[in-house]
Amino acid sequence: MDIEKKVRELALQVKAAARVLAAAPTPEKDKALLAMAAGLRKQRDFLQERNQLDLEKARINGLSAAMIDRLTLSDKVIEAMASGLEEVAAFPDPVGEVVRMWRRPNRLLVGKMRIPLGVVGMIYESRPNVTADAAGLCLKSGNGVILRGGSEAFHSNMAVLEVLHEALESTSIPPAVIQVVPFVERQAINYLLQCEEEIDLIIPRGGEGLIRFVVEHSRIPVIKHYKGVCHVFVDAGAEVEMARKIVVNAKVHRPGVCNAAETILVHREIAESFIPLMVADLKSKDVEIRGCARTLALFPGLVPATDEDWAAEYLDLIVAVKVIDDFDAAVAHITRYGSDHTETIVTSDYHRSQDFLRRVNSSVVMVNASTRFSDGGQLGLGAEIGISTTKLHAYGPMGLEGLTTTKYIIYGDGQIRD
Amino acid sequence: MDIEKKVRELALQVKAAARVLAAAPTPEKDKALLAMAAGLRKQRDFLQERNQLDLEKARINGLSAAMIDRLTLSDKVIEAMASGLEEVAAFPDPVGEVVRMWRRPNRLLVGKMRIPLGVVGMIYESRPNVTADAAGLCLKSGNGVILRGGSEAFHSNMAVLEVLHEALESTSIPPAVIQVVPFVERQAINYLLQCEEEIDLIIPRGGEGLIRFVVEHSRIPVIKHYKGVCHVFVDAGAEVEMARKIVVNAKVHRPGVCNAAETILVHREIAESFIPLMVADLKSKDVEIRGCARTLALFPGLVPATDEDWAAEYLDLIVAVKVIDDFDAAVAHITRYGSDHTETIVTSDYHRSQDFLRRVNSSVVMVNASTRFSDGGQLGLGAEIGISTTKLHAYGPMGLEGLTTTKYIIYGDGQIRD
Numbered sequence: 161m162d163i164e165k166k167v168r169e170l171a172l173q174v175k176a177a178a179r180v181l182a183a184a185p186t187p188e189k190d191k192a193l194l195a196m197a198a199g200l201r202k203q204r205d206f207l208q209e210r211n212q213l214d215l216e217k218a219r220i221n222g223l224s225a226a227m228i229d230r231l232t233l234s235d236k237v238i239e240a241m242a243s244g245l246e247e248v249a250a251f252p253d254p255v256g257e258v259v260r261m262w263r264r265p266n267r268l269l270v271g272k273m274r275i276p277l278g279v280v281g282m283i284y285e286s287r288p289n290v291t292a293d294a295a296g297l298c299l300k301s302g303n304g305v306i307l308r309g310g311s312e313a314f315h316s317n318m319a320v321l322e323v324l325h326e327a328l329e330s331t332s333i334p335p336a337v338i339q340v341v342p343f344v345e346r347q348a349i350n351y352l353l354q355c356e357e358e359i360d361l362i363i364p365r366g367g368e369g370l371i372r373f374v375v376e377h378s379r380i381p382v383i384k385h386y387k388g389v390c391h392v393f394v395d396a397g398a399e400v401e402m403a404r405k406i407v408v409n410a411k412v413h414r415p416g417v418c419n420a421a422e423t424i425l426v427h428r429e430i431a432e433s434f435i436p437l438m439v440a441d442l443k444s445k446d447v448e449i450r451g452c453a454r455t456l457a458l459f460p461g462l463v464p465a466t467d468e469d470w471a472a473e474y475l476d477l478i479v480a481v482k483v484i485d486d487f488d489a490a491v492a493h494i495t496r497y498g499s500d501h502t503e504t505i506v507t508s509d510y511h512r513s514q515d516f517l518r519r520v521n522s523s524v525v526m527v528n529a530s531t532r533f534s535d536g537g538q539l540g541l542g543a544e545i546g547i548s549t550t551k552l553h554a555y556g557p558m559g560l561e562g563l564t565t566t567k568y569i570i571y572g573d574g575q576i577r578d
Numbered sequence: 579m580d581i582e583k584k585v586r587e588l589a590l591q592v593k594a595a596a597r598v599l600a601a602a603p604t605p606e607k608d609k610a611l612l613a614m615a616a617g618l619r620k621q622r623d624f625l626q627e628r629n630q631l632d633l634e635k636a637r638i639n640g641l642s643a644a645m646i647d648r649l650t651l652s653d654k655v656i657e658a659m660a661s662g663l664e665e666v667a668a669f670p671d672p673v674g675e676v677v678r679m680w681r682r683p684n685r686l687l688v689g690k691m692r693i694p695l696g697v698v699g700m701i702y703e704s705r706p707n708v709t710a711d712a713a714g715l716c717l718k719s720g721n722g723v724i725l726r727g728g729s730e731a732f733h734s735n736m737a738v739l740e741v742l743h744e745a746l747e748s749t750s751i752p753p754a755v756i757q758v759v760p761f762v763e764r765q766a767i768n769y770l771l772q773c774e775e776e777i778d779l780i781i782p783r784g785g786e787g788l789i790r791f792v793v794e795h796s797r798i799p800v801i802k803h804y805k806g807v808c809h810v811f812v813d814a815g816a817e818v819e820m821a822r823k824i825v826v827n828a829k830v831h832r833p834g835v836c837n838a839a840e841t842i843l844v845h846r847e848i849a850e851s852f853i854p855l856m857v858a859d860l861k862s863k864d865v866e867i868r869g870c871a872r873t874l875a876l877f878p879g880l881v882p883a884t885d886e887d888w889a890a891e892y893l894d895l896i897v898a899v900k901v902i903d904d905f906d907a908a909v910a911h912i913t914r915y916g917s918d919h920t921e922t923i924v925t926s927d928y929h930r931s932q933d934f935l936r937r938v939n940s941s942v943v944m945v946n947a948s949t950r951f952s953d954g955g956q957l958g959l960g961a962e963i964g965i966s967t968t969k970l971h972a973y974g975p976m977g978l979e980g981l982t983t984t985k986y987i988i989y990g991d992g993q994i995r996d
Contacts, residue, residue, distance in 0.1 A: 551779075
């Protein structure tokens with residue numbers, strides 16, 4: 161009961177402060193971001209001291225080395241947090257931009273102006289650097305943010321908040337625009353998800369379980385993607401060297417992330433010449449290959465793929481390979497098994513390149529490029545606060561612009577309606 | 579159990595048909611819309627026959643004359659449904675438009691292309707004409723639609739569906755892109771709201787109770803507005819004749835709709851000269867006026883306003899009037915009591931006009947124009963499928979463009995990520 165009250169109070173504080181932030185001039189916001197960056201650098205010892213508390217508990221609880229690595233506020237991580245805030249300060253401010261303007265027959269001038277969403281709720285797992293990254297993007301886009309990180313990172317997140325608040329004290333931005341939910345109890349998330357009057361958008365970042373929990377319990381709109389089952393389709397007549405490089409990059413460059421390729425579709429006309437080269441490339445990178453019957457006919461030694469493999473997000477050095485009959489079969493496979501995340505075609509055929517861009521309605525559709533480019537930074541959005549495979553509001557990587565909406569502005573000179 | 583299964587089956591049918599529709603060329607969609615319009619005209623007798631079943635039941639159940647009026651498929655209503663579909667056919671097709679395109683340093687060409695949302699679920703009350711209107715807008719924007727109208731209009735809605743399906747038989751658009759949930763049980767709505775894999779967006783239209791029910795039970799994003807507490811702020815130095823016309827139009831033109839004005843804020847410097855004229859105007863139109871203490875000091879005969887009046891959506895010939903000290907107080911009042919719908923300032927001051935447009939973040943903010951222009955048709959969006967006071971995805975009147983999203987399209991020539 162106390163937690164519920166406190167969560168709502170925090171949300172109300174953020175909402176009130178966000179109103180001030182929404183009207184803040186760009187230079188004031190940029191000054192605040194630079195003060196936050198300087199604060200993180202200056203308070204590195206304090207941050208690492210508090211981080212130790214989380215790390216000790218993590219070791220006692222036997223967390224995996226990978227988890228502990230994500231949790232650690234090393235010098236490098238703190239420097240990245242600080243320079244990330246400086247980069248965000250350098251981005252153009254989306255707030256106040258008039259996107260379009262048109263004149264009506266009655267001479268009303270109608271336009272759309274970008275404004276902040278209001279308050280964003282972030283729910284995420286262990287990485288404490290998300291606390292600073294999300295706070296920076298929200299501040300620049302004029303939004304308040306209420307953060308709820310993983311309980312393993314509790315002391316680290318509270319310490320980051322303390323440093324950011326202290327930095328904002330010397331600026332015109334009210335510190336309360338950034339808040340962290342100071343409860344490790346999971347119940348706090350439920351309360352946060354009920355604050356529909358105070359919070360405009362929820363962004364969960366973490367495993368599929370966390371995201372499903374948030375969607376199920378939220379009364380607030382949620383920007384989410386459950387998983388990334390990304391496809392590379394190697395078309396008949398594709399440039400073989402290009403296809404090889406793209407397949408290897410898409411699968412191996414960083415297999416644990418959502419824009420890594422999970423299934424390679426190969427046109428039957430190129431299968432015999434291409435698959436042996438691709439298999440050799442992938443095997444040399446320790447990738448396990450699960451093949452369809454026709455792939456196995458060419459390479460009897462591979463693991464046979466089951467129906468589950470076509471829908472699998474391995475997030476690992478495993479890939480499914482399927483030989484398909486034609487372009488339509490590739491599109492049908494992606495429609496059936498895909499996750500609306502990212503797909504790429506490797507082709508030299510003009511018409512099929514256009515057809516692929518038109519007919520595949522995943523959030524990012526590419527021709528002759530690695531799926532790894534499906535990322536806010538890589539696409540030129542500045543940074544990325546999340547990625548959406550839900551078509552509402554934002555679809556694909558979401559940057560500063562995705563953290564805004566537009567209101568209609570109307571210039572009249574006395575018009576009334578007949 | 580049977581209802582649940584049937585609702586999901588229908589949603590799946592719509593989803594599959596919507597995939598075909600999403601790729602349909604504009605002329606095919608327009609042909610379908612014209613066939614639907616012709617069908618409604620041709621089947622007028624059939625529609626009115628079925629409509630009689632609903633009307634008889636309505637009379638037995640003692641529905642109000644206003645309700646029965648909304649339920650009636652008169653010649654005029656059927657003609658409006660048909661010509662509405664013809665108008666939608668004439669609108670530009672938003673699907674496939676490339677909104678923007680930019681080049682990255684690595685020569686990737688990145689763009690955003692408009693695509694349909696997928697499947698829209700409409701939940702509405704008695705008007706059976708919504709069935710055709712919503713079907714037309716969804717079809718043009720490439721979306722499947724699953725409709726659930728009020729149980730009082732059950733036979734009418736099913737008849738409209740039958741006519742639209744028959745019209746689509748002669749076109750290349752699969753009839754299943756339009757479906758009506760054939761159950762009067764309210765439980766059917768709950769099942770619909772669980773179909774998050776099949777339906778991309780829910781648009782409820784009706785009273786606040788229906789909308790709150792939908793928001794509470796939906797796992798699917800909802801576009802909604804609860805109410806419209808629209809303000810007219812008459813600034814010091816406003817042109818008095820203009821202000822009088824705008825106040826009367828905003829309040830009286832159609833008091834029962836959400837963009838009618840509910841509160842008039844009057845700057846104290848103009849109160850003494852303006853309020854007597856405004857009160858006379860409004861009284862001559864039978865408007866009941868509820869005034870603040872300072873308004874009552876000028877006009878002792880008025881009803882005193884309570885705190886509830888400032889937040890009231892009367893939807894009737896009643897208006898609240900408040901004298902305020904300055905511009906900031908007007909903005910503060912709107913922020914506190916407004917519903918993020920529509921506000922207008924009547925002013926002759928350049929700086930305050932700009933400040934109002936900048937500082938008030940309602941979905942539609944106007945200078946020197948009646949709030950009644952806050953409407954998709956009036957703003958030039960073509961038609962309107964709904965209005966949103968939630969900032970996610972769409973904010974304000976929502977037309978064809980609001981029924982689309984954008985995917986990223988990327989033209990590469992072999993780029994991989996370093």
